[in-house]
Each structure stands twice: as structure tokens, then as C-alpha cells.
Amino acid sequence: QKEVEQDPGPLSVPEGAIVSLNCTYSNSAFQYFMWYRQYSRKGPELLMYTYSSGNKEDGRFTAQVDKSSKYISLFIRDSQPSDSATYLCAMSLDNYGQNFVFGPGTRLSVLP
């Protein structure tokens, strides 16, 4: 079993749809949870960063962490074609960068 699992997609949705992206993990010690967005032929960039359980909202994006289920989600409201990218989840038991574990990414296409 991989440490972090993520549906690779591709996921295609119409513009304006609500998108739900998910990751499951096996290490219950993870405390830090991140979502990175990676456009084609670019490096990943941080989208959301949360510590422990709960929700965090930033504009159209909401990150949700359920530690009891070892499951994290990223919701995108009113999706736009500019949201088309690969979304990588990442997590860690501490804040040391070398301990970050990345999921394989979900490719999202938002169709106009």
C-alpha cells in the first residue's frame, strides 16, 4: 500500500462545477497537509496548507482534513478553465521539507 493515494484522473468537469479532489493516507502521524497545483510544463505551487484536522477556506478553494478517516479533500467552487492543472496532495508529520510525502496527483480539466 502506498503511503499517499490519489486518483490520477483525468477528471473533466464543465465550467462552474464544484470539484472535489481527494487523497487517502496510511500514516496516522501526519500532521501537516498541503495541496499544490501544477500547470503543464511548470513546477508545483502551494495552494493550501493546513495543520491537523478541520477546514480551511481561501476564496474558491476549501481544504478539508479528516484525520480519523485519514482522508483529505480539496474543493473548488465555481471552477474555471484556468483551474485546469494537476493537483498534488502532500503531507508530513513535521515541518521539515525532507519529510513531505506527495501523492501522484490528479489531472483536472475544466471545460468552457
Place this chain on the structure above:
Amino acid sequence: DVKVTQSSRYLVKRTGEKVFLECVQDMDHENMFWYRQDPGLGLRLIYFSYDVKMKEKGDIPEGYSVSREKKERFSLILESASTNQTSMYLCASYPNTGELFFGEGSRLTVL
């Protein structure tokens, strides 16, 4: 804005060639990382460095080495490239705030 620059975006090399991938960051971050990214496998850490001349192995260091002679520059070296090293290589710097700053990547093809 933090800028991480990878000098070579696309490279094609022959098996057995020595390959240098260079990365420069402009924000005085102490920590720098090299990852490779392959479909279905996510980002895997090759090597990292937390200071000048310091280096630590990541999860997949075999076949690679690194050099950090100056704080802003972190180089990845493939001593003798092999076809299974065909991949996207990503450099990142890290200020211990939870956010990794990535370069745009170097896509290496080994024939």
C-alpha cells in the same frame, strides 16, 4: 517573489553521459531539494541540502550525486546517465514555513 531557476528545461543525453542539472534560488533559503517526478509515482526526493557543502540522501539517491558550493546554487549530477533516469527533475527551496518553492523543472531524456 521567490524565484527558483533551473537552467536547463529540456535535455537529451546518451546512455553513459555525465549530466549536470543546475538550480539557483534568490531568496537566501537554507534548504534546497531535488525531486524526480514520474507519472503515477508522484514526487520522490533524491537529495536535499540544509546548508552550504551539506547534503543528505533522500528516498532514491542511487545513481545521483549533488553539489552545494554556494548557498543559492544546488546542482544534481548524474555520473553515468541511464535510460531509467529519463524523468522530470524538480528543484525546490524551502524556508521552513511549510511552503516549498519549485523551479519549472528539467525534462531529461536519456537515449
